[in-house]
Each structure stands twice: as structure tokens, then as C-alpha cells.
Amino acid sequence: AWVSYGLGTENRNLPSFIVIAPQTPYAGSQVWASDFLPGANQGTLVVPGPEPVANITPRVPMRTRQEMELAALERINRRHLAARDGDPQLAARIQSFETAFGMQMAVPEAFDLSKETDATLGLYGLERGSTRGFGWQCLVARRLVERGVRFVELLDVGSSNNWDAHGDMLTHGPLARNIDQPIAGLLRDLKSRGLLEETLVVWTTEFGRTPFNSSADHKGREHHNWGFSSWLAGAGVRAGTVYGETDEHGIRAAVNPVHVHDFHGTILHLMGLDHERLTYRHSGRDFRLTDIAGSVVRGLLA
Known part of the structure; x- marks a missing residue:
């Protein structure tokens, strides 16, 4: 939107x-x-x-x-x-x-x-x-x-x-x-x-899955927002690049974590939009998709 x-x-x-x-x-x-x-x-x-x-x-x-x-x-x-x-x-x-x-x-x-x-x-x-x-x-x-x-x-x-x-x-x-x-x-x-x-092709979801079972006999996974992966391609994205790492257990983003505001800001940047200037006035103040945070992830840019 x-x-x-x-x-x-x-x-x-x-x-x-x-x-x-x-x-x-x-x-x-x-x-x-x-x-x-x-x-x-x-x-x-x-x-x-x-x-x-x-x-x-x-x-x-x-x-x-x-x-x-x-x-x-x-x-x-x-x-x-x-x-x-x-x-x-x-x-x-x-x-x-x-x-x-x-x-x-x-x-x-x-x-x-x-x-x-x-x-x-x-x-x-x-x-x-x-x-x-x-x-x-x-x-x-x-x-x-x-x-x-x-x-x-x-x-x-x-x-x-x-x-x-x-x-x-x-x-x-x-x-x-x-x-x-x-x-x-x-x-x-x-x-x-x-x-x-x-x-720009964006492959993502709202959150990931736990890297472990909640019990010995449980075959599924639970909601997990601390560390998961998305990928982007085309439109100025640096190809063949892996950005960020989780800890040794795959639980939390430990190196170069990307917040959802950073992710959105980067997508808007690749679409030619400045996430800090794209605003809409609602209920008496100007709103951004990235709220009051977010930075373009320069390491993802070609």
C-alpha cells in the first residue's frame, strides 16, 4: 500500500x-x-x-x-x-x-x-x-x-x-x-x-520458526521473531550476498541484525522512495512506514 x-x-x-x-x-x-x-x-x-x-x-x-x-x-x-x-x-x-x-x-x-x-x-x-x-x-x-x-x-x-x-x-x-x-x-x-x-523481487514472511522442538515428541515448530531469513533480488540488490548471521544455535540475529523498519526502508529505497520523506498525515501527525526508526541496509545495495 x-x-x-x-x-x-x-x-x-x-x-x-x-x-x-x-x-x-x-x-x-x-x-x-x-x-x-x-x-x-x-x-x-x-x-x-x-x-x-x-x-x-x-x-x-x-x-x-x-x-x-x-x-x-x-x-x-x-x-x-x-x-x-x-x-x-x-x-x-x-x-x-x-x-x-x-x-x-x-x-x-x-x-x-x-x-x-x-x-x-x-x-x-x-x-x-x-x-x-x-x-x-x-x-x-x-x-x-x-x-x-x-x-x-x-x-x-x-x-x-x-x-x-x-x-x-x-x-x-x-x-x-x-x-x-x-x-x-x-x-x-x-x-x-x-x-x-x-x-525488485522480495521473498519473505512475517516471522520465522524456532530452530528446536518444544518437546521430544513434538514434530512442529513455534513462532520465532528473533532471527530468520528473507531474500531480495534485482533492482539494485547486490547479488550473491549473505548479510547477517544468527548465533551458533540459530536462535537470535547476532551479526548485522536487520529490523523490520530497516527492511522496509531498504525496499522503499530500492523502489526509488525515501522512507524518511514518504509520509501520510493521520490523526494529527505525519506517519511513515518506518515510524521514527529504520535505516537503509547499505550492505545489500549493488
Whole structure:
């Protein structure tokens, strides 16, 4: 949402922030919500399948008639908004009608993989005609980036609806196999097209897992925020670099620890934004994504 707020979109017919997820994650839509930022900056959900964006086919067969309907609706909505002191959530709702109209033109082509070569589909582990799977999500993400979408969030919820394996860590094996080829294929594809230099790929999660079992007969892991790994590629990131270390037990970040504010500040920097200057006024003060802390991790920059 902050990247969307700071940069907007390069394609007025597509949202600046798109989320592709086969199912709603445990935390629900708050994973891509905009919080106190304008509602227009929240993610637009796409669900893999034959119709990834519901109701994308125009209800009215004549484009001119639909334009007349939307123009009339816009006038009514603007009067409604003016009488309510420009409520930001209402403004976002009004903006969504215009965005949806543009998506009717842009989405069918963006999600049509029929012109992709067999070699490209093979990179992602896809069979021709596939409309699901993490490979499909990655390939569609590349196509959306090519068409000017600023931020694409891919969620892999796995066959059990999440990676939250407290009970049995062995279930992570199949989940890892399902994403290994697609994400590698995405990086190769971006690089071969000259897109990796200007596209930042971030692989991360909200926290890690304990490096130990909580009891002798316990097969799972617990929540662990003291030390875990993320990786970045492209867009000015120093390739082949490992930054930071945990202690000898893998419990805490011991060398060059990176706080979440540092991580966010670095991502914004790589996107061309200054995390100390990108602010939004809310409840009487200016807010930053990095609050009052955070530093760009220079050791990660090329």
C-alpha cells in the first residue's frame, strides 16, 4: 500500500497493487489492506482459476452505453462525496468503479497465457492451459509488471491453506517443492527479458520458526521473531550476498541484525522512495512506514 501511495500506477487500466492468492490467508484481507492510507492503495485480489477476476466481462454489450451509465454514476457519487466531507473510504469506493471499467479492457489480455511459448511455460513448471498453481501466479506476476503494475503480492497458502505447521514440520517439504521451480523460473524469465534490473523481487514472511522442538515428541515448530531469513533480488540488490548471521544455535540475529523498519526502508529505497520523506498525515501527525526508526541496509545495495 505504501508503494502504491508513493508511486501510483503506470497503467490507468490496472490497479497499482494486485494480490494473487488461491485462498484467503489466516490473517484475511488485512494482509493487503491499506490501513489509514487511502483505500485506493489497498491490494486488488485475484484468485487463480478460469475467471481470476470475477465479473470482468462487461454486463452491457455496448461500450458507449456503459460509459454513459458510469458517467451518470460518477456525477451522483461526487455529489454524495461532497456532502460527506470527502470521506477517504467513500472516495476509494468511487475510484474503484473507474478502475474496474479500465480492468475490463486490460485484464483479459494480461491474464491470457495462450501466447506464451512452451519454453516459457516450462520455466514455471506449467502445462498449457493451466490456470492455477504457484507457477501460474509467478507468470501472471511477470505479465502484470510488464504492463505497469507497481506491486504484485503472491501468497502461497499451500494445500493445507497455510504454512503454519505447528504440528508437523515435514508438511513443509511438499510446499517448498511446489514453489521452488516457479520462483527460480520467474527470476530467469525476468533476467532474460531485461526486467530484473528494474524489478525488485522480495521473498519473505512475517516471522520465522524456532530452530528446536518444544518437546521430544513434538514434530512442529513455534513462532520465532528473533532471527530468520528473507531474500531480495534485482533492482539494485547486490547479488550473491549473505548479510547477517544468527548465533551458533540459530536462535537470535547476532551479526548485522536487520529490523523490520530497516527492511522496509531498504525496499522503499530500492523502489526509488525515501522512507524518511514518504509520509501520510493521520490523526494529527505525519506517519511513515518506518515510524521514527529504520535505516537503509547499505550492505545489500549493488
